[in-house]
Amino acid sequence: MMRTILMRAKPTQILAGFALLWVLGVGVAWVFGKECGVSFLLGYGAFGVIMSGSFLHIRRQLWLAQNTSQTTHSQDSHDDLQSTESTQANKNTDQTIQTDKSAKIPPLSRFVVGTKLSFSLMRVVGYVLFLAGIGGLLYYDMLMPTGLFAGITIAVVYVVGVGVSVLKSSD
Template sequence: MHVRSARIFAGFVLLGVLGGSVAGVAGRECGMSFFLGYGAFGVIMSGLFLHIKHQLGLASDRDVPQCAADKQNKTSLQAQHSCDETLNPKDKKPSYPSRFIVGVKLSFSFVRIFGYVLFLVGVGGLLYYDMFMPTGLFVGVTLAMVYMIGVGVYVAGGRQDRK
């Protein structure tokens, strides 16, 4: 697992360096704006993925022991039915307050907040020094978004192969 994470991080850095080099050809201002957009958006999306992964890991850890305890106390048919209800989210729709709480927890991830602060301070600094180039910023954010979506597809594909 650590090797996969290292590859993903190395790919992100390599793509950032290549994209920054290309943007740097257009000018120092464009390169700085690119690095700001690419880096800040990468931190924001990484924080989102890590928080979702943590929440899903906690949810699966809570459900599995409950099913194991049910299997010990009930007959096998009753236990299987209760585990299927617990693990199948299509049957039960979560209440509005629980969905709201999950959304608030997702919004207030420390890494995401740090990414937004980094982004705002960076944009303010670029504006202060007259180095802000919206084109470079947009290209950086777009490239980071494409990379993060690719990582999500890569990780989801690897997870389906293991099942």
């Protein structure tokens, strides 16, 4: 169920909301000064890319898992047609195997999955953008921590809010 929920998010609406918040935040930040506005832009844009990269990577992994489970399910359905008695035994065996697999995930595979999530292309680009922006703001003496943290906070709240609204809309 969770897999299909994440597939229903409309990218154009999400991007439009993200851009609207960006414009509104920049308008408010410009009231406090140019430095605050630029710092807000950096925090909001970079962390928006980082959080969206995480969301899209997880969404892709769930899509891949759903496709592989559908393939496995169609093979199981073919086997079910052959014999009802063997089906009951297969289901019990499959449930036992799935329970054992979920309970005993090797640490190396956990590490690999975590590494793939941490080093997705959008996240790396977002962090490079963020570090380069911080360096540029420091070089030109324009870094305003208040604007930067406001942008980071709004970006994180927006992306998490989109995830929660997608979950609630599917209920």
